[in-house]
Amino acid sequence: MSYKIQDNLTLIKARIRAAALRANRDPARVRLIAASKTVSCDGIREAVVAGITAFGENYIQEARSKIESVGRTDISWHLIGHLQTNKAKYAVRLFDMIHSIDSLNLAREVDKRAGKEKKVLPVLIQVNIAGEASKSGICPADAISLVREIATLENLSVRGLMTMPPYFNEPEKVRPYFRELKNLQAIIRKEKIPAIRMEELSMGMTGDFEAAVEEGATMVRIGTAIFGVRMQVR
Numbered sequence: 566m567s568y569k570i571q572d573n574l575t576l577i578k579a580r581i582r583a584a585a586l587r588a589n590r591d592p593a594r595v596r597l598i599a600a601s602k603t604v605s606c607d608g609i610r611e612a613v614v615a616g617i618t619a620f621g622e623n624y625i626q627e628a629r630s631k632i633e634s635v636g637r638t639d640i641s642w643h644l645i646g647h648l649q650t651n652k653a654k655y656a657v658r659l660f661d662m663i664h665s666i667d668s669l670n671l672a673r674e675v676d677k678r679a680g681k682e683k684k685v686l687p688v689l690i691q692v693n694i695a696g697e698a699s700k701s702g703i704c705p706a707d708a709i710s711l712v713r714e715i716a717t718l719e720n721l722s723v724r725g726l727m728t729m730p731p732y733f734n735e736p737e738k739v740r741p742y743f744r745e746l747k748n749l750q751a752i753i754r755k756e757k758i759p760a761i762r763m764e765e766l767s768m769g770m771t772g773d774f775e776a777a778v779e780e781g782a783t784m785v786r787i788g789t790a791i792f793g794v795r796m797q798v799r
């Protein structure tokens with residue numbers, strides 16, 4: 566199957582750029598992560614040819630076979646899906662960044678495994694900004710203390726925050742959640758916690774990435790707009 570990725574990408578990049586400029590932001594500060602769950606290795610290769618350099622995967626097993634097949638040259642691989650503690654070892658080996666750290670227990674396990682691999686792994690803290698029961702992520706009220714504790718772990722490097730806001734088919738309804746994540750980032754920055762960087766905001770998907778960019782996203786995770794509608798394989 567052909568994904569028409571080049572055409573899609575041209576359009577998405579233009580939309581990201583326009584959204585950044587509307588908010589007086591430098592478009593170069595917004596990184597596109599292609600959310601490639603369920604996309605075949607051929608689809609991923611097509612995306613690489615079209616100029617994509619970062620992919621986000623959700624499941625360890627799926628990611629492992631794709632990364633083995635597609636490789637790592639000039640590509641960074643991001644774990645954007647929920648991570649179970651017992652899979653931390655694989656996540657550390659496979660990924661260049663983990664967006665979904667949401668508990669001290671998980672952070673400690675990833676830290677331990679990263680130490681064994683002699684890696685310092687960049688991570689984002691996933692925040693459940695709307696407090697939805699169905700979603701993973703730390704609640705905003707507990708985020709500062711979690712960041713403080715993770716900051717002491719030697720093999721993790723905290724780079725910022727990630728969120729999966731509630732789903733609305735209208736981006737304006739999602740915007741307040743993006744704004745809240747940005748506010749939380751500012752609050753954590755004021756704490757001046759040593760050994761962390763609070764520069765990244767991973768937020769925005771196909772339906773709402775322009776609002777996310779306007780509100781300060783530095784990483785947008787886009788799947789459908791690049792690859793088309795996913796087949797339901799899970």
Ligand SMILES: *Cc1c(COP(=O)(O)O)cnc(C)c1O
Pocket residue numbers: 600602623645646729769770771772786787788789790
């Ligand atoms: C699938 C997924 C995305 C991308 O979703 P689209 O709506 O297809 O752009 C972004 N983030 C996460 C965590 C995902 O699982």
